[in-house]
Amino acid sequence: MRIGEAAAAAGMTTKALRFYEQQGLLPPVHRGPNGYRDYPPETLARLQFIRRSKAAGLSLAEIRNILQIRDAGQAPCAHVAAQLAQQLTDLDQHIAELTALRTSVAEHYQAASQGDPAQCDAEQICSYL
Amino acid sequence: MRIGEAAAAAGMTTKALRFYEQQGLLPPVHRGPNGYRDYPPETLARLQFIRRSKAAGLSLAEIRNILQIRDAGQAPCAHVAAQLAQQLTDLDQHIAELTALRTSVAEHYQAASQGDPAQCDAEQICSYL
DNA sequence: CGGAACCTTCCTCTACCGTGGAAGGCCACA
DNA sequence: TGTGGCCTTCCACGGTAGAGGAAGGTTCCG
Structure with a gap:
Protein backbone atom coordinates (compact mmCIF):
# COMPACT_ATOMS: atom_id res chain seq x y z
CA MET A 1 0.00 0.00 0.00
CA ARG A 2 1.42 3.36 -0.96
CA ILE A 3 1.22 6.38 1.29
CA GLY A 4 -1.61 8.02 -0.63
CA GLU A 5 -3.81 4.95 -0.38
CA ALA A 6 -3.07 4.44 3.29
CA ALA A 7 -3.78 8.07 4.03
CA ALA A 8 -7.05 8.06 2.11
CA ALA A 9 -8.15 4.80 3.75
CA ALA A 10 -7.49 6.26 7.19
CA GLY A 11 -8.97 9.64 6.39
CA MET A 12 -5.67 11.42 6.80
CA THR A 13 -3.22 13.27 4.59
CA THR A 14 0.08 11.94 3.34
CA LYS A 15 1.71 14.80 5.21
CA ALA A 16 0.24 13.54 8.45
CA LEU A 17 1.52 10.01 7.87
CA ARG A 18 5.05 11.20 7.25
CA PHE A 19 4.77 13.39 10.31
CA TYR A 20 3.62 10.46 12.45
CA GLU A 21 6.53 8.41 11.20
CA GLN A 22 8.91 11.20 12.05
CA GLN A 23 7.35 11.48 15.50
CA GLY A 24 7.71 7.77 16.13
CA LEU A 25 4.05 6.79 15.95
CA LEU A 26 4.65 4.78 12.83
CA PRO A 27 7.73 2.56 12.55
CA PRO A 28 10.09 3.08 9.63
CA VAL A 29 8.44 1.28 6.78
CA HIS A 30 9.74 -0.82 3.92
CA ARG A 31 10.58 1.11 0.78
CA GLY A 32 10.17 -0.09 -2.79
CA PRO A 33 13.07 0.16 -5.24
CA ASN A 34 11.86 3.65 -6.17
CA GLY A 35 12.06 4.85 -2.58
CA TYR A 36 8.30 4.88 -2.14
CA ARG A 37 6.93 3.80 1.22
CA ASP A 38 5.13 0.46 1.05
CA TYR A 39 2.79 -0.07 3.98
CA PRO A 40 1.61 -3.48 5.15
CA PRO A 41 -2.17 -3.77 5.56
CA GLU A 42 -2.01 -3.82 9.37
CA THR A 43 -0.84 -0.24 9.30
CA LEU A 44 -4.44 0.67 8.70
CA ALA A 45 -5.51 -0.57 12.11
CA ARG A 46 -2.69 1.43 13.64
CA LEU A 47 -3.78 4.57 11.87
CA GLN A 48 -7.33 4.06 12.98
CA PHE A 49 -6.16 3.59 16.52
CA ILE A 50 -4.35 6.90 16.25
CA ARG A 51 -7.53 8.50 14.99
CA ARG A 52 -9.62 7.16 17.83
CA SER A 53 -7.04 8.20 20.37
CA LYS A 54 -6.87 11.69 18.99
CA ALA A 55 -10.65 11.87 19.11
CA ALA A 56 -10.38 10.95 22.78
CA GLY A 57 -8.19 13.97 23.27
CA LEU A 58 -4.86 12.22 23.68
CA SER A 59 -1.79 14.01 22.46
CA LEU A 60 0.51 12.42 19.91
CA ALA A 61 3.09 11.95 22.64
CA GLU A 62 0.61 9.97 24.74
CA ILE A 63 -0.45 7.92 21.76
CA ARG A 64 3.18 7.18 21.01
CA ASN A 65 3.66 5.90 24.54
CA ILE A 66 0.74 3.54 24.19
CA LEU A 67 1.97 2.29 20.84
CA GLN A 68 5.43 1.69 22.26
CA ILE A 69 4.00 -0.48 25.00
CA ARG A 70 2.06 -2.49 22.46
CA ASP A 71 5.11 -2.76 20.23
CA ALA A 72 7.08 -4.04 23.20
CA GLY A 73 4.63 -6.94 23.31
CA GLN A 74 2.57 -5.87 26.28
CA ALA A 75 -1.09 -4.99 26.55
CA PRO A 76 -1.27 -1.24 27.05
CA MET B 1 9.85 55.86 35.58
CA ARG B 2 12.27 53.31 34.18
CA ILE B 3 11.13 50.04 32.69
CA GLY B 4 12.05 47.95 35.71
CA GLU B 5 10.07 50.14 38.09
CA ALA B 6 7.05 50.23 35.81
CA ALA B 7 7.18 46.47 35.35
CA ALA B 8 7.47 45.82 39.06
CA ALA B 9 4.66 48.26 39.84
CA ALA B 10 2.39 46.51 37.36
CA GLY B 11 3.44 43.03 38.37
CA MET B 12 4.98 42.29 35.00
CA THR B 13 8.44 41.71 33.62
CA THR B 14 10.51 44.12 31.60
CA LYS B 15 10.36 41.60 28.79
CA ALA B 16 6.59 41.87 28.75
CA LEU B 17 6.63 45.65 28.60
CA ARG B 18 8.99 45.70 25.65
CA PHE B 19 6.87 43.07 24.00
CA TYR B 20 3.69 45.11 24.53
CA GLU B 21 5.38 48.11 23.01
CA GLN B 22 6.46 46.06 20.02
CA GLN B 23 2.91 44.74 19.65
CA GLY B 24 1.44 48.20 19.75
CA LEU B 25 -0.21 48.03 23.18
CA LEU B 26 2.14 50.65 24.53
CA PRO B 27 3.03 53.71 22.46
CA PRO B 28 6.68 54.45 21.75
CA VAL B 29 7.92 56.09 24.88
CA HIS B 30 10.31 58.94 25.55
CA ARG B 31 13.93 57.90 25.93
CA GLY B 32 16.47 59.53 28.19
CA PRO B 33 19.86 60.57 26.84
CA ASN B 34 21.17 57.12 27.67
CA GLY B 35 18.52 55.43 25.55
CA TYR B 36 16.58 54.17 28.55
CA ARG B 37 12.81 54.21 28.33
CA ASP B 38 11.25 56.83 30.61
CA TYR B 39 7.59 56.10 31.31
CA PRO B 40 5.10 58.75 32.40
CA PRO B 41 3.07 57.80 35.50
CA GLU B 42 -0.16 57.26 33.55
CA THR B 43 1.44 54.27 31.89
CA LEU B 44 0.73 52.44 35.09
CA ALA B 45 -3.03 52.68 34.58
CA ARG B 46 -2.59 51.41 31.07
CA LEU B 47 -0.58 48.44 32.25
CA GLN B 48 -3.16 47.66 34.86
CA PHE B 49 -5.87 47.83 32.25
CA ILE B 50 -3.91 45.33 30.20
CA ARG B 51 -3.67 43.10 33.24
CA ARG B 52 -7.38 43.21 33.91
CA SER B 53 -8.18 42.57 30.29
CA LYS B 54 -5.89 39.58 30.16
CA ALA B 55 -7.51 38.26 33.29
CA ALA B 56 -10.84 38.56 31.49
CA GLY B 57 -9.44 36.31 28.81
CA LEU B 58 -8.94 38.89 26.09
CA SER B 59 -6.06 38.37 23.71
CA LEU B 60 -3.39 40.99 23.26
CA ALA B 61 -4.83 41.74 19.81
CA GLU B 62 -8.25 42.46 21.31
CA ILE B 63 -6.74 44.60 24.04
CA ARG B 64 -4.81 46.53 21.43
CA ASN B 65 -8.04 47.25 19.55
CA ILE B 66 -9.63 48.63 22.68
CA LEU B 67 -6.62 50.78 23.46
CA GLN B 68 -6.58 52.14 19.93
CA ILE B 69 -10.18 53.25 20.26
CA ARG B 70 -9.39 54.98 23.52
CA ASP B 71 -6.28 56.54 22.03
CA ALA B 72 -8.40 57.84 19.16
CA GLY B 73 -10.33 59.79 21.76
CA GLN B 74 -13.44 57.65 21.89
CA ALA B 75 -14.94 55.65 24.73
CA PRO B 76 -14.33 51.98 23.93
C1' DC C 1 37.93 52.44 40.69
C1' DG C 2 35.32 48.14 40.77
C1' DG C 3 31.37 45.38 40.84
C1' DA C 4 26.37 44.85 41.06
C1' DA C 5 22.35 45.95 39.08
C1' DC C 6 20.24 48.06 35.60
C1' DC C 7 19.41 49.11 30.69
C1' DT C 8 19.78 48.40 25.24
C1' DT C 9 19.00 45.40 20.87
C1' DC C 10 18.77 41.08 18.61
C1' DC C 11 18.20 36.21 18.04
C1' DT C 12 16.42 31.85 19.36
C1' DC C 13 13.09 28.87 21.64
C1' DT C 14 8.76 27.01 23.85
C1' DA C 15 4.15 23.67 22.83
C1' DC C 16 1.01 21.47 19.24
C1' DC C 17 0.01 19.35 14.84
C1' DG C 18 0.55 19.40 11.04
C1' DT C 19 0.09 22.47 6.19
C1' DG C 20 2.19 24.66 2.09
C1' DG C 21 5.45 24.87 -1.16
C1' DA C 22 9.84 24.09 -3.79
C1' DA C 23 12.78 21.05 -6.36
C1' DG C 24 13.21 16.84 -8.19
C1' DG C 25 12.22 11.68 -9.32
C1' DC C 26 9.03 7.92 -11.08
C1' DC C 27 5.22 5.77 -13.53
C1' DA C 28 1.21 4.97 -16.60
C1' DC C 29 -1.43 6.23 -20.39
C1' DA C 30 -2.37 8.26 -24.97
C1' DT D 1 7.02 11.93 -26.01
C1' DG D 2 4.36 14.57 -23.18
C1' DT D 3 1.51 15.21 -19.37
C1' DG D 4 -0.73 14.39 -15.20
C1' DG D 5 -0.44 12.33 -10.90
C1' DC D 6 1.97 10.13 -7.77
C1' DC D 7 6.13 10.01 -4.74
C1' DT D 8 10.70 11.86 -2.28
C1' DT D 9 13.21 15.34 0.83
C1' DC D 10 13.71 19.62 3.19
C1' DC D 11 12.51 24.20 4.82
C1' DA D 12 9.30 27.59 6.48
C1' DC D 13 5.13 28.96 8.76
C1' DG D 14 1.04 29.38 11.83
C1' DG D 15 -0.81 31.17 16.62
C1' DT D 16 0.16 32.81 21.79
C1' DA D 17 2.72 35.45 24.98
C1' DG D 18 6.40 36.05 26.17
C1' DA D 19 11.23 33.58 28.34
C1' DG D 20 16.18 32.99 27.91
C1' DG D 21 20.40 34.58 26.82
C1' DA D 22 24.31 37.01 24.37
C1' DA D 23 26.94 41.19 23.81
C1' DG D 24 27.44 45.53 25.12
C1' DG D 25 26.48 50.26 27.46
C1' DT D 26 25.18 52.83 32.04
C1' DT D 27 24.60 54.07 36.61
C1' DC D 28 24.78 53.64 41.55
C1' DC D 29 27.24 52.66 45.73
C1' DG D 30 31.21 51.96 48.65
Whole structure:
Protein backbone atom coordinates (compact mmCIF):
# COMPACT_ATOMS: atom_id res chain seq x y z
CA MET A 1 0.00 0.00 0.00
CA ARG A 2 1.42 3.36 -0.96
CA ILE A 3 1.22 6.38 1.29
CA GLY A 4 -1.61 8.02 -0.63
CA GLU A 5 -3.81 4.95 -0.38
CA ALA A 6 -3.07 4.44 3.29
CA ALA A 7 -3.78 8.07 4.03
CA ALA A 8 -7.05 8.06 2.11
CA ALA A 9 -8.15 4.80 3.75
CA ALA A 10 -7.49 6.26 7.19
CA GLY A 11 -8.97 9.64 6.39
CA MET A 12 -5.67 11.42 6.80
CA THR A 13 -3.22 13.27 4.59
CA THR A 14 0.08 11.94 3.34
CA LYS A 15 1.71 14.80 5.21
CA ALA A 16 0.24 13.54 8.45
CA LEU A 17 1.52 10.01 7.87
CA ARG A 18 5.05 11.20 7.25
CA PHE A 19 4.77 13.39 10.31
CA TYR A 20 3.62 10.46 12.45
CA GLU A 21 6.53 8.41 11.20
CA GLN A 22 8.91 11.20 12.05
CA GLN A 23 7.35 11.48 15.50
CA GLY A 24 7.71 7.77 16.13
CA LEU A 25 4.05 6.79 15.95
CA LEU A 26 4.65 4.78 12.83
CA PRO A 27 7.73 2.56 12.55
CA PRO A 28 10.09 3.08 9.63
CA VAL A 29 8.44 1.28 6.78
CA HIS A 30 9.74 -0.82 3.92
CA ARG A 31 10.58 1.11 0.78
CA GLY A 32 10.17 -0.09 -2.79
CA PRO A 33 13.07 0.16 -5.24
CA ASN A 34 11.86 3.65 -6.17
CA GLY A 35 12.06 4.85 -2.58
CA TYR A 36 8.30 4.88 -2.14
CA ARG A 37 6.93 3.80 1.22
CA ASP A 38 5.13 0.46 1.05
CA TYR A 39 2.79 -0.07 3.98
CA PRO A 40 1.61 -3.48 5.15
CA PRO A 41 -2.17 -3.77 5.56
CA GLU A 42 -2.01 -3.82 9.37
CA THR A 43 -0.84 -0.24 9.30
CA LEU A 44 -4.44 0.67 8.70
CA ALA A 45 -5.51 -0.57 12.11
CA ARG A 46 -2.69 1.43 13.64
CA LEU A 47 -3.78 4.57 11.87
CA GLN A 48 -7.33 4.06 12.98
CA PHE A 49 -6.16 3.59 16.52
CA ILE A 50 -4.35 6.90 16.25
CA ARG A 51 -7.53 8.50 14.99
CA ARG A 52 -9.62 7.16 17.83
CA SER A 53 -7.04 8.20 20.37
CA LYS A 54 -6.87 11.69 18.99
CA ALA A 55 -10.65 11.87 19.11
CA ALA A 56 -10.38 10.95 22.78
CA GLY A 57 -8.19 13.97 23.27
CA LEU A 58 -4.86 12.22 23.68
CA SER A 59 -1.79 14.01 22.46
CA LEU A 60 0.51 12.42 19.91
CA ALA A 61 3.09 11.95 22.64
CA GLU A 62 0.61 9.97 24.74
CA ILE A 63 -0.45 7.92 21.76
CA ARG A 64 3.18 7.18 21.01
CA ASN A 65 3.66 5.90 24.54
CA ILE A 66 0.74 3.54 24.19
CA LEU A 67 1.97 2.29 20.84
CA GLN A 68 5.43 1.69 22.26
CA ILE A 69 4.00 -0.48 25.00
CA ARG A 70 2.06 -2.49 22.46
CA ASP A 71 5.11 -2.76 20.23
CA ALA A 72 7.08 -4.04 23.20
CA GLY A 73 4.63 -6.94 23.31
CA GLN A 74 2.57 -5.87 26.28
CA ALA A 75 -1.09 -4.99 26.55
CA PRO A 76 -1.27 -1.24 27.05
CA CYS A 77 -4.72 -1.38 28.64
CA ALA A 78 -3.63 -0.51 32.15
CA HIS A 79 -1.60 2.36 30.86
CA VAL A 80 -4.50 3.48 28.72
CA ALA A 81 -6.84 3.43 31.69
CA ALA A 82 -4.39 5.54 33.69
CA GLN A 83 -4.01 7.90 30.79
CA LEU A 84 -7.76 8.27 30.48
CA ALA A 85 -8.06 8.93 34.20
CA GLN A 86 -5.44 11.64 33.90
CA GLN A 87 -7.26 12.99 30.89
CA LEU A 88 -10.46 13.20 32.93
CA THR A 89 -8.70 15.08 35.69
CA ASP A 90 -7.17 17.50 33.23
CA LEU A 91 -10.48 18.04 31.49
CA ASP A 92 -12.26 18.67 34.76
CA GLN A 93 -9.72 21.25 35.77
CA HIS A 94 -9.73 22.88 32.38
CA ILE A 95 -13.53 23.04 32.36
CA ALA A 96 -13.54 24.45 35.87
CA GLU A 97 -11.12 27.18 34.85
CA LEU A 98 -13.12 28.09 31.81
CA THR A 99 -16.33 28.10 33.81
CA ALA A 100 -14.81 30.41 36.38
CA LEU A 101 -13.58 32.67 33.62
CA ARG A 102 -17.03 32.61 32.06
CA THR A 103 -18.58 33.75 35.32
CA SER A 104 -16.13 36.58 35.56
CA VAL A 105 -16.66 37.64 31.96
CA ALA A 106 -20.43 37.49 32.41
CA GLU A 107 -20.17 39.84 35.37
CA HIS A 108 -18.11 42.31 33.38
CA TYR A 109 -20.55 42.02 30.54
CA GLN A 110 -23.49 42.73 32.83
CA ALA A 111 -21.79 45.85 34.08
CA ALA A 112 -20.88 46.94 30.58
CA SER A 113 -24.41 46.46 29.28
CA GLN A 114 -26.02 48.40 32.07
CA GLY A 115 -23.40 51.06 32.59
CA ASP A 116 -23.12 54.51 31.16
CA PRO A 117 -20.23 55.03 28.76
CA ALA A 118 -19.97 58.65 29.83
CA GLN A 119 -18.70 57.52 33.22
CA CYS A 120 -15.74 55.93 31.53
CA ASP A 121 -12.79 58.27 31.86
CA ALA A 122 -9.83 58.17 29.59
CA GLU A 123 -7.35 57.51 32.33
CA GLN A 124 -8.62 54.08 33.19
CA ILE A 125 -9.26 53.25 29.51
CA CYS A 126 -12.54 51.48 30.19
CA SER A 127 -14.35 51.11 33.49
CA TYR A 128 -15.87 47.79 32.50
CA LEU A 129 -12.63 45.88 32.55
CA MET B 1 9.85 55.86 35.58
CA ARG B 2 12.27 53.31 34.18
CA ILE B 3 11.13 50.04 32.69
CA GLY B 4 12.05 47.95 35.71
CA GLU B 5 10.07 50.14 38.09
CA ALA B 6 7.05 50.23 35.81
CA ALA B 7 7.18 46.47 35.35
CA ALA B 8 7.47 45.82 39.06
CA ALA B 9 4.66 48.26 39.84
CA ALA B 10 2.39 46.51 37.36
CA GLY B 11 3.44 43.03 38.37
CA MET B 12 4.98 42.29 35.00
CA THR B 13 8.44 41.71 33.62
CA THR B 14 10.51 44.12 31.60
CA LYS B 15 10.36 41.60 28.79
CA ALA B 16 6.59 41.87 28.75
CA LEU B 17 6.63 45.65 28.60
CA ARG B 18 8.99 45.70 25.65
CA PHE B 19 6.87 43.07 24.00
CA TYR B 20 3.69 45.11 24.53
CA GLU B 21 5.38 48.11 23.01
CA GLN B 22 6.46 46.06 20.02
CA GLN B 23 2.91 44.74 19.65
CA GLY B 24 1.44 48.20 19.75
CA LEU B 25 -0.21 48.03 23.18
CA LEU B 26 2.14 50.65 24.53
CA PRO B 27 3.03 53.71 22.46
CA PRO B 28 6.68 54.45 21.75
CA VAL B 29 7.92 56.09 24.88
CA HIS B 30 10.31 58.94 25.55
CA ARG B 31 13.93 57.90 25.93
CA GLY B 32 16.47 59.53 28.19
CA PRO B 33 19.86 60.57 26.84
CA ASN B 34 21.17 57.12 27.67
CA GLY B 35 18.52 55.43 25.55
CA TYR B 36 16.58 54.17 28.55
CA ARG B 37 12.81 54.21 28.33
CA ASP B 38 11.25 56.83 30.61
CA TYR B 39 7.59 56.10 31.31
CA PRO B 40 5.10 58.75 32.40
CA PRO B 41 3.07 57.80 35.50
CA GLU B 42 -0.16 57.26 33.55
CA THR B 43 1.44 54.27 31.89
CA LEU B 44 0.73 52.44 35.09
CA ALA B 45 -3.03 52.68 34.58
CA ARG B 46 -2.59 51.41 31.07
CA LEU B 47 -0.58 48.44 32.25
CA GLN B 48 -3.16 47.66 34.86
CA PHE B 49 -5.87 47.83 32.25
CA ILE B 50 -3.91 45.33 30.20
CA ARG B 51 -3.67 43.10 33.24
CA ARG B 52 -7.38 43.21 33.91
CA SER B 53 -8.18 42.57 30.29
CA LYS B 54 -5.89 39.58 30.16
CA ALA B 55 -7.51 38.26 33.29
CA ALA B 56 -10.84 38.56 31.49
CA GLY B 57 -9.44 36.31 28.81
CA LEU B 58 -8.94 38.89 26.09
CA SER B 59 -6.06 38.37 23.71
CA LEU B 60 -3.39 40.99 23.26
CA ALA B 61 -4.83 41.74 19.81
CA GLU B 62 -8.25 42.46 21.31
CA ILE B 63 -6.74 44.60 24.04
CA ARG B 64 -4.81 46.53 21.43
CA ASN B 65 -8.04 47.25 19.55
CA ILE B 66 -9.63 48.63 22.68
CA LEU B 67 -6.62 50.78 23.46
CA GLN B 68 -6.58 52.14 19.93
CA ILE B 69 -10.18 53.25 20.26
CA ARG B 70 -9.39 54.98 23.52
CA ASP B 71 -6.28 56.54 22.03
CA ALA B 72 -8.40 57.84 19.16
CA GLY B 73 -10.33 59.79 21.76
CA GLN B 74 -13.44 57.65 21.89
CA ALA B 75 -14.94 55.65 24.73
CA PRO B 76 -14.33 51.98 23.93
CA CYS B 77 -17.19 50.80 26.14
CA ALA B 78 -19.50 49.69 23.35
CA HIS B 79 -16.69 47.85 21.68
CA VAL B 80 -15.72 46.29 24.98
CA ALA B 81 -19.27 45.10 25.56
CA ALA B 82 -19.35 43.51 22.10
CA GLN B 83 -15.99 41.93 22.74
CA LEU B 84 -17.19 40.51 26.04
CA ALA B 85 -20.32 39.14 24.40
CA GLN B 86 -18.18 37.43 21.78
CA GLN B 87 -15.95 36.15 24.54
CA LEU B 88 -18.97 34.65 26.29
CA THR B 89 -20.08 32.92 23.10
CA ASP B 90 -16.61 31.53 22.52
CA LEU B 91 -16.32 30.35 26.08
CA ASP B 92 -19.70 28.64 25.95
CA GLN B 93 -18.77 26.79 22.82
CA HIS B 94 -15.37 25.85 24.15
CA ILE B 95 -16.88 24.59 27.39
CA ALA B 96 -19.50 22.62 25.49
CA GLU B 97 -16.82 20.96 23.39
CA LEU B 98 -14.75 20.05 26.40
CA THR B 99 -17.80 18.74 28.21
CA ALA B 100 -18.71 16.54 25.27
CA LEU B 101 -15.14 15.28 25.14
CA ARG B 102 -15.24 14.61 28.86
CA THR B 103 -18.35 12.48 28.44
CA SER B 104 -16.69 10.49 25.71
CA VAL B 105 -13.50 10.02 27.69
CA ALA B 106 -15.50 8.97 30.74
CA GLU B 107 -17.22 6.27 28.70
CA HIS B 108 -13.92 4.95 27.45
CA TYR B 109 -12.58 5.03 30.96
CA GLN B 110 -15.56 3.08 32.27
CA ALA B 111 -14.98 0.42 29.65
CA ALA B 112 -11.29 0.32 30.34
CA SER B 113 -11.77 -0.02 34.08
CA GLN B 114 -14.25 -2.85 33.81
CA GLY B 115 -12.79 -4.65 30.83
CA ASP B 116 -10.41 -7.55 30.70
CA PRO B 117 -6.98 -6.74 29.31
CA ALA B 118 -6.70 -10.25 27.94
CA GLN B 119 -9.39 -9.45 25.41
CA CYS B 120 -7.18 -6.79 23.95
CA ASP B 121 -5.54 -8.18 20.85
CA ALA B 122 -2.37 -6.79 19.42
CA GLU B 123 -3.89 -5.93 16.07
CA GLN B 124 -6.18 -3.25 17.35
CA ILE B 125 -3.57 -1.97 19.81
CA CYS B 126 -6.08 -1.39 22.61
CA SER B 127 -9.75 -2.19 22.64
CA TYR B 128 -10.56 0.65 24.99
CA LEU B 129 -9.82 3.36 22.54
C1' DC C 1 37.93 52.44 40.69
C1' DG C 2 35.32 48.14 40.77
C1' DG C 3 31.37 45.38 40.84
C1' DA C 4 26.37 44.85 41.06
C1' DA C 5 22.35 45.95 39.08
C1' DC C 6 20.24 48.06 35.60
C1' DC C 7 19.41 49.11 30.69
C1' DT C 8 19.78 48.40 25.24
C1' DT C 9 19.00 45.40 20.87
C1' DC C 10 18.77 41.08 18.61
C1' DC C 11 18.20 36.21 18.04
C1' DT C 12 16.42 31.85 19.36
C1' DC C 13 13.09 28.87 21.64
C1' DT C 14 8.76 27.01 23.85
C1' DA C 15 4.15 23.67 22.83
C1' DC C 16 1.01 21.47 19.24
C1' DC C 17 0.01 19.35 14.84
C1' DG C 18 0.55 19.40 11.04
C1' DT C 19 0.09 22.47 6.19
C1' DG C 20 2.19 24.66 2.09
C1' DG C 21 5.45 24.87 -1.16
C1' DA C 22 9.84 24.09 -3.79
C1' DA C 23 12.78 21.05 -6.36
C1' DG C 24 13.21 16.84 -8.19
C1' DG C 25 12.22 11.68 -9.32
C1' DC C 26 9.03 7.92 -11.08
C1' DC C 27 5.22 5.77 -13.53
C1' DA C 28 1.21 4.97 -16.60
C1' DC C 29 -1.43 6.23 -20.39
C1' DA C 30 -2.37 8.26 -24.97
C1' DT D 1 7.02 11.93 -26.01
C1' DG D 2 4.36 14.57 -23.18
C1' DT D 3 1.51 15.21 -19.37
C1' DG D 4 -0.73 14.39 -15.20
C1' DG D 5 -0.44 12.33 -10.90
C1' DC D 6 1.97 10.13 -7.77
C1' DC D 7 6.13 10.01 -4.74
C1' DT D 8 10.70 11.86 -2.28
C1' DT D 9 13.21 15.34 0.83
C1' DC D 10 13.71 19.62 3.19
C1' DC D 11 12.51 24.20 4.82
C1' DA D 12 9.30 27.59 6.48
C1' DC D 13 5.13 28.96 8.76
C1' DG D 14 1.04 29.38 11.83
C1' DG D 15 -0.81 31.17 16.62
C1' DT D 16 0.16 32.81 21.79
C1' DA D 17 2.72 35.45 24.98
C1' DG D 18 6.40 36.05 26.17
C1' DA D 19 11.23 33.58 28.34
C1' DG D 20 16.18 32.99 27.91
C1' DG D 21 20.40 34.58 26.82
C1' DA D 22 24.31 37.01 24.37
C1' DA D 23 26.94 41.19 23.81
C1' DG D 24 27.44 45.53 25.12
C1' DG D 25 26.48 50.26 27.46
C1' DT D 26 25.18 52.83 32.04
C1' DT D 27 24.60 54.07 36.61
C1' DC D 28 24.78 53.64 41.55
C1' DC D 29 27.24 52.66 45.73
C1' DG D 30 31.21 51.96 48.65
